[in-house]
Amino acid sequence: MNCYSRNYPRYIIGVKNWNLVRCEFEKPTRVLIILIGIYYSLSVIQSEIDSYSWIRSGFRSAIVLLLAWGLIRLTGVSSHWIESIGKKFSFEFDRILLPFLSKMIRAVILVLCFTVIAQEWGYEVTGFIAGLGLGGLAFALAAKDAISNIFGGIIIITEKPFSLDDWIETPSVEGTVESISFRSTRIRTFAQALVTMPNSTLANEPITNWSRMGKRRITFHLGLTYSTKLEQIETVIDEIRQLLTHHPEIDQETVFVHLDRFGMNSLDIFLYFFTSSTQWSDWLKTKEACMLSILEILERNHVSIAFPSTSLYFESAFPDSINKST
Template sequence: MDMERWDAFVRSVQRMEWNDYAIAFAIFLIFLLFRKLFTRYIFKMVVKMSRKTPTEVFTNVLLAFEAPLRLFWVVLGTYLALVYLPFNWTTVEFVKHLYRSIIIILIGWGLYNYTSTQSMVFVRMARKVDIDEDSMLVPFLSKILRFTVVALVIVVVAGEWGYSISGFVAGLGLGGLAFALAAQDTIGNFFGGVIIITEKPFSKGDWIKTPSVEGTVEDITFRSTQIRTFEDSVITVPNSTLANEPITNWSQMNKRRITFSLGVTYSTPREKLERCVRRIDALLRSHEEVDPDVIMVHFSEFNDSSLEIFLYFFTKTTVWAEWYRIKENINLEILKILEEENVHVAFPSRTVYFEKEERPFDLEDEPAGKE
């Protein structure tokens, strides 16, 4: 503020009377009162009316800007109160920059709220591209957009106060190569996360297995994916590592496999072996919790110490605990069949045969003293 404006300001303050202050304060109180009326009645009424419209965009915008609008009435009240005063404070450069910065921040605040994961923008996008509710794409894009909004607000406010943004951008251009070389891992992890989210090899809550980790997916960030193991610990895997590994998604199973070989002794008669195979096959086909599409029970091969019966089938459930319960029940029923047929389970064994060599009679072998 130069000397002339300062002198004008001092003279205006000297000419001001108490009623000028009172009226300015009354203007502020009116807007403060209107803010309460707006919050309690007008805003709720407008939101209720907007819900009747064919689109929910306007409703989501109103809800996102609810908190900024409350503060806006306070800012507007102070601004008009300052305008009423004899010396127009709003013509001061500092005050103008301050109010403009506040308005920019309020707009950025509303956009930040609008880009939340519950935003209608992401809901519609998820419906169009058929994204699961548990997909991590929506939170990931929300984080990117919110970061962009915050960065733009900072840049615009800095420009409002006279800071040169072009120099900053030029500096980024000159240092881009060095930054890219120094942040290769970070950039790789970021694009690895984009690949994971877009290709959707798994969703949040899925049970996955890779060469480096196995567990339940909890979250994905710009850099890494968090996986909770069965030991209840959390492992953070870089996205670039996860994107380059084969991923087995066990949660995508429609049914769960059980396969093993049952060895019986070589002393088992052929008729009993055939009956065991038929009865085990019938057991699996009549079991309510076994999927009937693929059931294989066959006498498969002659092992070193056993006759092998090959079993291959699936349970309808994929839940680990239920799968083990069904497997136990079937094993007990198979054991019952073997007991009823008097068939014994083989164990690793080896039979050794000793051959005794016959030696010819020799007179020299006779006991001494005989003639």
């Protein structure tokens, strides 16, 4: 049984956090032991210190590389590490922020590793860093789209308009958020297609997050025929209102049932209410049950639903004098 299978689950539940560090540095440590043996073997062979100065530089550079290797391996599971620390201190980290933190830590490790190794071999790093000013300007102009995507990702993280697994809708795409990177956000549409949206585009569009609905709306007009009597209309409205206010799946904060307008072909009753559940399947079931109950109310009160129709009126084709003479 390897180090992961033996200790990683224990780490996840927070028993011994040191086990994770030991697991990630296990391979770099083995390589380090071999390098130490090679280094001291070469140092014994060489009689003059100056003759193996390159060996010392190489050994120190190898130590820096091994340390960076272990830290980068550790950042691969840093999300679980940060979540464990957050649970210990009763603090919840955003699921979107954790992958960004891991990638930023890896970038910092690589930059520091390059800087230390360059200084070890006698290169002047300060001049190189100063030269990055003009080079950075040219690079920024050439990669302005990529940089705008990175800043768009930062905006998404800081403002948190959505999180992973949220159902969102924009003018460009609608679906479930699967992943967020520095450059783009991947969204799985309801047709199971995977859409990759640049963060700069997504950050500049209006975003509707349907997963954060506290309740889900149902609204429509119910058209009755103009031949419906006033008493029937009042009875239907009262019974529908009673139906909705006593329905267990309907949120009782907002329930509107009113005669709304005189339509071209019908007397329109306006219905506006919300379901307690935001799940689409539950919403459809509740809507179906309410509509079937409304049909029962109409049938019980002998009220018909109007449909688009046209009435034609014909005038007499002949004058009355002609009709009398015949």
